[in-house]
Amino acid sequence: MATNLVGNYGSDQTGMICGYLFLPGLPGKQIESGQIKQYLANASNEMSEEYLWLHFNLSNSATEKWLKSNLALSEQFFETLHEGSQSTRIEYADRSLIGVVNDVLFDFAFNASDTSTLWMSADRHLLITARIKPLRSIDKLRDHVRAGILFRSPADLMVNLLRDQADVLMQIVREAAIKVDKEEDNLLTNRPKIKLGDLGALRRVLVRLCRLLAPEPAALFRLLNRPPEWVSHRDIQDLRQSTEEFSAVLSDIAALVERIKLLQEEIAAKVNEQTNRSIYILTVVTVLALPVNIIAGLMGMNVGGIPLAQHPHGFWIIVSIIVLILILAAAWAFRKKD
DSSP, X not given: OHHHHHHTTTSOTTSEEEEEEEOTTSOOEEOOHHHHHHHHHHOOOTTOOOEEEEEEETTSTHHHHHHHHHOOXXXXXXXXXXXXXXXXXXXXXXXXXXXXXXXXXXXXXXXXXXXXXXXXXXXXXEEEEEESSOBHHHHHHHHHHHTTOOOOXXXXXXXXXXXXXXXXXXXXXXXXXXXHHHHHHHHHTTOTTOOHHHHHHHHHHHHXXXXXXXXXXXXXXXXXXXXXXXXXXXXXXXXXXXXHHHHHHHHHHHHHHHHHHHHHHHHHHHHHHHHHHHHHHHHHHHHHHHHHHHHHHHHTOOSTTOTTSSOTTHHHHHHHHHHHHHHHHHHHHHHHHO
């Protein structure tokens, strides 16, 4: 069995990673892909509160074919799987909710490319989720189901998925804030450990997260204004609360991005000041060395008539003149600096 899972990218031969059957008042019970077709054939009660959650791996080539053959999903769901744009949105089509949610990878390491997409389709009795790469939020939701937490409906599962996503993003914000705090401490203590490249990479990651996730609260608020009839009032309230929490997390990310921007500007100004100081010192040294070079070049000419050539103290006279010129040039240079 383990070999089969590895050969199918963590899923079975149908592309399903996991499946759970939820009965009223009971935690989710794992269900195999071979039992799903029989269950759907017997589930004829439209008002029944039992439902399925099926999670699929789109890296398995058999996934989409199995979904089309065995589940009555909206054509819009399959269209979203092939769209080039992966902007976050949740729409109501053909009596089901079609969702495209962006999330960070399970092994997220603060790289701008460590994000991927989760596709969802939900109705009264079925929640379908599909992804290409392992994602943190969906993995946390699986842990909740395995732990025996009760979920009332597919909408309740979606609400908890969004909450888990907000928790993951909040953890990312905390870790990013710690990195920014360290850089600020290094700047205040004048420690030469500050790297603008690291701050720039961190800022790009946060900006990408904002760009991918920012449309989500607006899409959810539009949905809440006209929810499907099968979504309960309690689920709507929970969804509204999770959306507000998500908006707060996005505001924190935007504030942290602005904080990084200000820190970059301050570090850049400090670097420019140090560069200008170094250039000034090199200029002063060049100016001070110029009279010495000129006099040495003139006195080194192998021609007649060189002053003080026969004077017994000519060398010390020349040295005194050079020292006097250096003192005057240094006084002028530092006076200009002040």
